[in-house]
Amino acid sequence: MRRTMMTLSALALVSTLGACGSPSQSASEDGDNAQQSGENGQFRDVTKLASQASSTMGTKETVRMTIEVDGGVLQGSPLAKAQNQNCQVDITNKRMACEGATSTVMTEDAVYSKIPEMGSAEKPWTKISRNSSESGGMNQMGQFQQFSDLDSVLPPGSEITGESTEKVNGKQTTKYEVVTDPNKVVEQAEGDIKERYGTLAENMNGKVRTTLWVDSEDLPAKVKTVSPPMTMMGQEVPESTATVTYSDWGAPVDITVPPESKVNEF
Numbered sequence: 001m002r003r004t005m006m007t008l009s010a011l012a013l014v015s016t017l018g019a020c021g022s023p024s025q026s027a028s029e030d031g032d033n034a035q036q037s038g039e040n041g042q043f044r045d046v047t048k049l050a051s052q053a054s055s056t057m058g059t060k061e062t063v064r065m066t067i068e069v070d071g072g073v074l075q076g077s078p079l080a081k082a083q084n085q086n087c088q089v090d091i092t093n094k095r096m097a098c099e100g101a102t103s104t105v106m107t108e109d110a111v112y113s114k115i116p117e118m119g120s121a122e123k124p125w126t127k128i129s130r131n132s133s134e135s136g137g138m139n140q141m142g143q144f145q146q147f148s149d150l151d152s153v154l155p156p157g158s159e160i161t162g163e164s165t166e167k168v169n170g171k172q173t174t175k176y177e178v179v180t181d182p183n184k185v186v187e188q189a190e191g192d193i194k195e196r197y198g199t200l201a202e203n204m205n206g207k208v209r210t211t212l213w214v215d216s217e218d219l220p221a222k223v224k225t226v227s228p229p230m231t232m233m234g235q236e237v238p239e240s241t242a243t244v245t246y247s248d249w250g251a252p253v254d255i256t257v258p259p260e261s262k263v264n265e266f
Contacts, residue, residue, distance in 0.1 A: 157185035
């Protein structure tokens with residue numbers, strides 16, 4: 001059961017740091033970073049970048065994502081491949097379904113997982129409520145994320161350190177290098193973001209480095225997040241790299257919550 005929770009906690013961390021959250025407030029406001037560079041449409045200010053991308057994402061109801069994770073809590077474990085997932089997100093109904101070595105369905109209230117050799121033929125799914133004491137580090141890593149903007153990727157306290165252009169899946173994008181100091185996020189953020197990064201600040205030794213690729217429609221095409229070593233559920237966790245590639249913004253998705261008859265609940 002503990003290994004299951006470590007798996008779910010790792011996936012929750014990917015959702016927190018490698019996907020998206022709710023609208024961001026101010027970030028770095030010093031002179032140079034407060035300016036948007038006009039001719040090429042690039043940004044120097046995290047708040048403006050997040051605001052523009054969030055506005056465009058808000059017009060979409062769905063997206064597909066490919067998540068790849070190296071290192072982290074499951075490094076060296078046979079379950080490490082469970083962190084690599086192909087996901088569909090229903091932004092409107094706040095649901096996400098992922099397929100890979102394991103299957104996962106996330107709602108606002110619970111996480112459903114199907115892990116080979118851990119369920120029965122009659123009840124192959126495990127359900128863990130987000131309010132359950134069994135959820136442990138999963139709750140610490142953050143509640144279910146809305147995927148309609150970029151607060152978790154670009155929270156207050158983040159700073160854009162580099163800009164360039166690069167193609168992703170054949171499409172021209174603007175590439176932003178971002179550094180996030182969890183301690184600065186705690187100082188500047190509020191609510192869930194402050195709480196979430198407070199946990200990271202207590203357990204993480206270093207800064208989070210994020211690379212964000214934004215396409216010509218101001219939609220995220222790809223996010224790569226490198227998290228320094230940290231402590232999770234009393235265990236030392238090595239550096240991890242989570243890469244999320246977005247596609248099919250607005251295309252239909254098919255997400256089904258497992259029926260209770262197929263679920264074991266913890």
